[in-house]
Amino acid sequence: MLRTPSGGAGSGTATSDGRLMSIGTVLNLLRGEYPEVSISKIRFLEAEGLVEPQRTPSGYRKFSSEDVEKLGHVLRMQRDHYLPLKVIREHLDALARGEQLPLPSPAQSRELFEGGIELDPAGPTAARIGRAELLAAAEVGEPELVEWESYGLLSAVSEGCYDIEAVGIARLIADLGRFGVEPRHLRSMKAAADREAGLVEQVVAPLRRHRNPQTRIHAETTARELATLSIRLHSALVQSALSTHSH
Structure with missing residues (x-):
């Protein structure tokens, strides 16, 4: 059996036979403690380099018990300490070196934001x-x-x-x-941004209405992640369109 990570790093998440797991299995394991987690969330954390699952020849992700433990650690630092991914990555790197960095309080997290580090929007105002x-x-x-x-x-x-x-x-x-x-040329960009924001809001609205306070907090994190993916897609589409026009 595999246990959902509930403590700090090293709390122990292991299968009885050590087999690799699919992303669906990982999702089910994590949802007990993190009901807001989704496959998109796991893929986003992978894209940010916070977890590196193996790939089968056909391209399917396969996660080890260490991957699941790391994901639990990332989700916990976001939920309990409102940390941005950059700071979480620094903590994970320290743990990999055998070091233990102290985690900041929410008040200290605000100082990180004011010092120029982009803070997870689930944190302070x-x-x-x-x-x-x-x-x-x-x-x-x-x-x-x-x-x-x-x-x-x-x-x-x-x-x-x-x-x-x-x-x-x-x-x-x-x-x-x-x-x-000119500014008048940018009105269409602003309108498109407003539409994308509306789409994100539709997705996170059920999380904002959830009875679990932590889930409501993570609605903001989810909104930021969706916005990041939307920006990446927009950039890729523009580059693709420019490439098409150049031919």
């Missing part, structure tokens, strides 16, 4: 910046910001305050402008 700070950080003027807001490309979340992501958006809009791409 995202940072906010003022209008003057946004202009300075993005290195743009008030007229440009006003124009971008008129096209709905940026908007304040509260009186005079913006999400920290607004800085990156503003810089990208400015960079595109140097190639002659």
Whole structure:
């Protein structure tokens, strides 16, 4: 029998015969403690390099007991400590070297976010910046910001305050402008982004309504993961379209 990992690393997840497991078996083992986990979640963690299952000649994933233990450790650090994947990866690397790094508290996790590390959205409230700070950080003027807001490309979340992501958006809009791409040309991108966000929200809505508080918290993690996959797909589709046009 295989036991779902419930402690720290080294808690012991093993099969009686040591055979490799399919992704469906792994999913069933983990769901006892992590009801929000999904096959897409496991594949996402694999894509991020946090687990490396073996592959059969036909391409099917096969997980070892160590892989399942590592997945449990990753899910636990996300759930209990709200850690971003970069920090989780550092902890896993330390464990592989036989070291034990102390895990930060949620308050310390917020400091990681404010220090420039992207935090899992299931954690503390995202940072906010003022209008003057946004202009300075993005290195743009008030007229440009006003124009971008008129096209709905940026908007304040509260009186005079913006999400920290607004800085990156503003810089990208400015960079595109140097190639002659005007704000009015970007309205279709904004509309597409809104549609993708709506699709993500449809997927995570049942998690947000779940009676389990931890599941509701992980709705935000799932939303971020879906957004990451959506961005990757969008990038791949654009590259494919450009390749087609070049022929």
